[in-house]
Amino acid sequence: MDIRTHNIIRNSAANGPGLRYVIWFQGCTLGCRDCFNADTHEWDGGRLLSLKDIMADIHLQGEAIAGVTISGGEPFQQPASLLALVEAVRAETDLSIIVFSGYRKEEIEHNPLCEGVLGGIDVLVAGRYVPARYLGHGLRGSSNQVLHFLSGRYTQEQCDAVPEAEITISLGGEVSVTGVQVPVIAGWN
Template structure:
């Protein structure tokens, strides 16, 4: 499997980024500049890329329900996301959720973005809007839309997600995630 992604952070098993335990990948790089973005540290681009093959091998080795790609802006790395999604579906039974700042129309109007979400089960689409902030689910703000591409997940599962999750890595690294998490840089 060819391709790569600029990666900001990876949590192997999160419960706050979609149903079940999920490998959650925050990609590096976003130019959409939503006011009040809760993860500005992901905005600059990066040099070091992680290969799609390596990410797939990580996901395959984990006892998880699926993978969530977030950021940063996954669809500004559309080629790598498309390769990852295709590989995930070809090699595993894992689910795929993609969180993006692009709207459904912006995705459908752009062949590369549309190809990137082709293997997703759910896309959470639209710019984050601070004044419409939500503390739960996966939308971040109420203007964002759930785009169900398969029947794998249901809205009631998303509403039941923990709003906040604190994870301690094997090396003692603390990761705070979830829609009620404080802004991180």
């Protein structure tokens, strides 16, 4: 099983409670205005990584991380790969799982593959990014988005305490800016 990925950061503090392994899926057709991840839209962008290699990399992080966050792009537009990743993390680790999606929960919950994903994760951050309702706090880019606490493992207070932005510089000098205040940092809001 392969996953078309846009990027991976192995120890982010701005994508959920605790330090987290974050994987951005490549590909999204939802077309939110002023999307701050436009580089993730094209289906021939990013690179194909095998689930096996991603899981090996997650295991390498050991106890340094509290969980895995899956973002995009739109993770639910690769539903079989998303489900396989969620099932592998669940089967092989005790890590928590947070998924950011542009879909509202009611748009995806009746698809059997998506239903499987929702049954395996701890938090779903759901809904299109709407710049007129910019929020930039508590894992929500805009106030229409909804946090669904699916397991009881996390609370709203824990998510509200997550830093709103983070700048990461890799050993190779690549700079990544992540978090729900990226539109402010980029000067779009």
